[in-house]
Amino acid sequence: MLKLALTKGRIEEKSIEKLALCGYNVEELSDKGRKLLFLCPHPEAETLQIVLAKANDVITYVEHGTCDIGIVGRDTIMEMGGDFYELLDLGFGKCRFALAGLKGKQFYKGFGHRIIATKYPNVTNRYFEAQDTECEIVKIDGSVELAPVLGLADAIVDIVETGSTLKENGLEIYEEIAPISARLIVNNASLKMKNESVGDFIDRLSQVIG
């Protein structure tokens, strides 16, 4: 049995769609109530045990070997890092990291102490370091787009998909930082010990993405 940690939310549905295209029986998974653990059998391949988890936890599960493979956004990989293999760009769950703030504020033309609110302090820190610009980072857990509205921060670094959340809050993108999409990650030991079934899974998945 192969254990797969799958990120809940934004990339979950698309992942299930691809697994169905690979021939996995995802019936139980599509019909979930509050369950988080599922078995997805396949007529020819090893059964998948799927754990639905938050993005950070997908990486934790894969790093610790609780799961052999994981599907998670590049945003979380960039923020958390960790010791695992990133083997496949799944091509869906596309969005990007962006620096954004109140419309018309001309962030880069201002001077002085800047406060940036973000769920991604490591990504933000690296971005500003690379630009040799100092800023204070405030870690926010949810609804980062409120921070400039409430006056907590001068700007935010967040993932942006359609941009409608920014627009609703009177914000605009100042600069794009990095593209993001869903990635397949594999536990180091599993890649060696379960080489054949991991390889087989990757082959099947590769054929339905693109």
Added chain:
Amino acid sequence: MLKLALTKGRIEEKSIEKLALCGYNVEELSDKGRKLLFLCPHPEAETLQIVLAKANDVITYVEHGTCDIGIVGRDTIMEMGGDFYELLDLGFGKCRFALAGLKGKQFYKGFGHRIIATKYPNVTNRYFEAQDTECEIVKIDGSVELAPVLGLADAIVDIVETGSTLKENGLEIYEEIAPISARLIVNNASLKMKNESVGDFIDRLSQVIG
């Protein structure tokens, strides 16, 4: 205007109930869609501006002075700490921190390397340090109760309300760590600069709790 950061979820509804009892017009708040910002007027007191936020962010908002006051669980205060006044035990949102794990495992009678999964690494660390017991802490973001089931951890430290989530996953409480309830916190500067309206708010709230 007084700005109040209110924790979304578990203690939100009870807080709104108490604010209504205090005479605030919470109509808009009770009827929310995806909005996170609300105005609650009062016939005799200062209008409240309410921001719905995640627990950690309530503390961030109050610490930075984005909000004057906050309502947040003692679990988050114990984990995050911070520079603010904790002025009132609101008496609702009661639960407790507990050490839990698979039923019948007799955690304390075992030996060797122990792994504890938790959303609260600081609380967990202090608890085990006080017992002079070494353990490895794995930070988990959601569904901590799965960690012993999946074999990631020997036990978890989490908040427990009714215990039904533990039961559903075949877990039991090994030890209770600390009682929890919702608390009123106040920004340091606001307590001085807005002393009268903060005091008035606390008086009104005090009369409807207990």
